[in-house]
Amino acid sequence: MNKFILFLFCIISAASSFGQKAIAKKKSFISVQFDHTANGKSIVLNDSTYTTAFGEKYKLSKLKYYISNLTFITGKKVKPNKNVSLINAAGDQTIKVEKPLLPTTGIEFWVGVDSILNCSGAQSGALDPLNDMFWTWNTGYVMFKLEGTADSSNADLQRLEQHIGGYKGEFKTMRKVFIPIDKKYFTDKKRGADKIVINVNLDNYWNGKNKIRISEQPMITTIGNAAKDAAENLEGMFSVKNTD
Amino acid sequence: MKLRVISYFFFFVISSLALMGAGKYLYAPTPIDFKIPPGFPKPPTNIFTKNKLTEEGFQLGKKLFYDGRLSKDGEVSCASCHQQFAAFATYDHDLSHGVNNSFSTRNAPALINLAWMKEWHWGGGINHLEVQPLFPLSAENEMGEKLDTVMIKIKKDSAYRRMFREAFGSGEISSERMLKALAQFTGSLVSADSKYDKVKRGEAKFILPEQKGYEIFKARCNTCHKEPLFTDNSYRNNGITLNRFKDVGRQGITLQNSDSLKFKVPTLRNSALTLPYMHDGRFTFLDKVLDHYTNLDTTLVNLDPALQKKIVLTFKEKQQLLLFLYTLTDTTFTKNKRFAP
Numbered sequence: 001m002n003k004f005i006l007f008l009f010c011i012i013s014a015a016s017s018f019g020q021k022a023i024a025k026k027k028s029f030i031s032v033q034f035d036h037t038a039n040g041k042s043i044v045l046n047d048s049t050y051t052t053a054f055g056e057k058y059k060l061s062k063l064k065y066y067i068s069n070l071t072f073i074t075g076k077k078v079k080p081n082k083n084v085s086l087i088n089a090a091g092d093q094t095i096k097v098e099k100p101l102l103p104t105t106g107i108e109f110w111v112g113v114d115s116i117l118n119c120s121g122a123q124s125g126a127l128d129p130l131n132d133m134f135w136t137w138n139t140g141y142v143m144f145k146l147e148g149t150a151d152s153s154n155a156d157l158q159r160l161e162q163h164i165g166g167y168k169g170e171f172k173t174m175r176k177v178f179i180p181i182d183k184k185y186f187t188d189k190k191r192g193a194d195k196i197v198i199n200v201n202l203d204n205y206w207n208g209k210n211k212i213r214i215s216e217q218p219m220i221t222t223i224g225n226a227a228k229d230a231a232e233n234l235e236g237m238f239s240v241k242n243t244d
Numbered sequence: 245m246k247l248r249v250i251s252y253f254f255f256f257v258i259s260s261l262a263l264m265g266a267g268k269y270l271y272a273p274t275p276i277d278f279k280i281p282p283g284f285p286k287p288p289t290n291i292f293t294k295n296k297l298t299e300e301g302f303q304l305g306k307k308l309f310y311d312g313r314l315s316k317d318g319e320v321s322c323a324s325c326h327q328q329f330a331a332f333a334t335y336d337h338d339l340s341h342g343v344n345n346s347f348s349t350r351n352a353p354a355l356i357n358l359a360w361m362k363e364w365h366w367g368g369g370i371n372h373l374e375v376q377p378l379f380p381l382s383a384e385n386e387m388g389e390k391l392d393t394v395m396i397k398i399k400k401d402s403a404y405r406r407m408f409r410e411a412f413g414s415g416e417i418s419s420e421r422m423l424k425a426l427a428q429f430t431g432s433l434v435s436a437d438s439k440y441d442k443v444k445r446g447e448a449k450f451i452l453p454e455q456k457g458y459e460i461f462k463a464r465c466n467t468c469h470k471e472p473l474f475t476d477n478s479y480r481n482n483g484i485t486l487n488r489f490k491d492v493g494r495q496g497i498t499l500q501n502s503d504s505l506k507f508k509v510p511t512l513r514n515s516a517l518t519l520p521y522m523h524d525g526r527f528t529f530l531d532k533v534l535d536h537y538t539n540l541d542t543t544l545v546n547l548d549p550a551l552q553k554k555i556v557l558t559f560k561e562k563q564q565l566l567l568f569l570y571t572l573t574d575t576t577f578t579k580n581k582r583f584a585p
Binding site: 036118119121123124129130134136137138139140171197200223224 | 382420522
């Protein structure tokens with residue numbers, strides 16, 4: 001009899017603890033949205049013509065890249081967000097992350113995915129090879145992919161393909177980005193934003209630390225110096241858009 | 245009275261739990277213990293840590309391996325170029341046939357003891373066994389198919405839906421699961437029952453010329469073709485010249501000039517069956533390979549240090565070495581019904 005009561009007690013307490021988990025305190029989330037621009041205009045794929053700083057005209061058909069470990073930097077150390085997202089100008093352009101509860105100095109993320117994920121075999125979600133961001137002959141993810149056409153391209157059909165990848169040694173292409181954010185961005189109730197917009201300025205892809213001329217390198221489809229040089233420009237493309 | 249109420253309640257709880265359980269599919273795959281043959285080292289990475297080897301996963305991988313639907317024309321399967329009777333190489337073909345009468349540009353490597361490798365392909369471009377199939381599957385001169393089309397084709401097959409459920413717990417067919425199942429099959433292709441292995445285990449004895457050949461092997465070949473895997477899985481320049489495809493081997497992967505014309509050292513296990521030889525199949529028979537080494541110009545630039553000392557073998561010694569190499573043929577492996585369709 002006593003044993004029965006004890007057993008019952010166990011079941012009830014187990015059940016109630018399950019219930020508590022289900023209604024764990026509600027976290028609030030914020031959407032980080034990536035807006036793509038060139039020449040001061042929003043990018044429209046397969047439509048507008050843009051011009052690089054070196055006067056080379058190009059059109060875009062694809063713009064995809066990985067954003068990983070996106071974290072808000074506060075005074076307190078937080079567990080880094082290990083998620084990986086594939087931002088696609090023709091698809092998903094927002095990442096939902098937990099809203100920081102403390103004043104934030106900035107947002108940090110990697111463009112690309114780390115070497116461990118490049119060596120982890122078959123994966124799903126953003127890292128599914130079906131996303132066409134995977135090199136099959138020299139294993140590794142394409143961190144950043146831009147495709148289109150350009151007048152100055154000497155490639156077949158005036159193709160423009162910038163597949164920036166490589167995760168090992170001197171040919172690493174993933175780049176860490178830190179963007180400062182106004183301290184009050186999240187704490188000030190009037191600006192209690194649930195969205196933050198990151199501007200991704202393609203002009204800086206061509207004209208950054210390195211000067212990239214389409215006529216010289218219309219096709220980058222392997223690891224190497226060209227991909228490494230282009231990767232140096234990735235960081236400078238990202239800034240926080242001054243929105244409401 | 246109290247007791248009765250409690251027992252009713254207890255009965256109710258138990259029976260409702262049982263009903264909940266019945267609604268779910270019972271997922272119980274049969275685990276397989278991946279056995280390391282006696283004398284073999286531990287694999288450098290355990291490919292089955294995150295991809296649990298199960299009977300259901302292995303069988304699914306085998307079905308995929310032998311399925312032509314993975315190719316554009318429905319005819320070319322993994323097994324077309326990796327034939328069991330040739331120790332999973334392409335028998336008597338320097339290059340292999342792909343879709344639309346195309347040819348590969350490299351000799352199909354034998355799929356032997358892949359679980360002991362850290363990198364795959366002649367240049368070592370593949371860093372994980374699970375992602376290897378993506379290359380032949382999409383290469384235009386191999387299977388020439390798009391991954392998304394393959395997924396559509398196999399999703400239509402109810403046998404696949406059942407096998408994916410049995411192997412992974414739900415009928416969801418994803419590229420990740422497909423590749424994991426294939427790795428369960430290819431990673432299980434272990435060859436360790438040749439006459440050589442039997443001699444090592446004390447179950448057989450070399451005849452005299454085989455024994456003499458083994459001595460020669462140990463003196464001149466064992467550095468690169470290290471026992472018991474008969475490869476150290478390194479990349480070496482063995483003095484073969486640049487071919488018509490301008491295949492620079494390892495250099496194409498690492499972009500380092502010092503890796504020019506380095507290729508992965510292939511295993512000598514079952515080498516009697518994996519003719520022809522080298523990354524482009526340029527040597528038709530094993531004796532031609534031995535001739536290559538004895539005729540080698542040891543002053544070649546970038547030649548592997550292990551080959552810079554001239555290898556001198558008499559005709560008789562070559563015959564003895566060949567007889568030893570024949571003892572590495574493992575018919576338990578090439579006739580194993582478990583690996584057959």
